[in-house]
Amino acid sequence: xxxxxxADSARHDLLDLVEYLSDKNPKSAKEFVESIEKMRRNISxxxxxxxxxxxxxxxxxxxxxxARMLYIKKENAIFIIACIHQSMDWQTLLINRKIREx
Numbered sequence: 001x002x003x004x005x006x007a008d009s010a011r012h013d014l015l016d017l018v019e020y021l022s023d024k025n026p027k028s029a030k031e032f033v034e035s036i037e038k039m040r041r042n043i044s045x046x047x048x049x050x051x052x053x054x055x056x057x058x059x060x061x062x063x064x065x066x067a068r069m070l071y072i073k074k075e076n077a078i079f080i081i082a083c084i085h086q087s088m089d090w091q092t093l094l095i096n097r098k099i100r101e102x
Contacts, residue, residue: 001044003077014083035064047073
């Protein structure tokens, strides 16, 4: 299995999303967190599982309803760079987070 490293911004994304879901339905939020953990394990075992978002950037995504996890595989690690609601604009997010520097 490959080591998973969460960027601070991705951790904040996840916490914000869990808080949003908890306000609406605590049970749904708990199930979401369990789904995120399961997907994290899957990415660790199968790094190519995610869909490549761009032919230039090495960013991949997996969907964990209602979220989109964005990650990059570099050497022997997976860097989760975002965990945002699927309705959010991922391109602008990556530009704002200067993803090209990873």
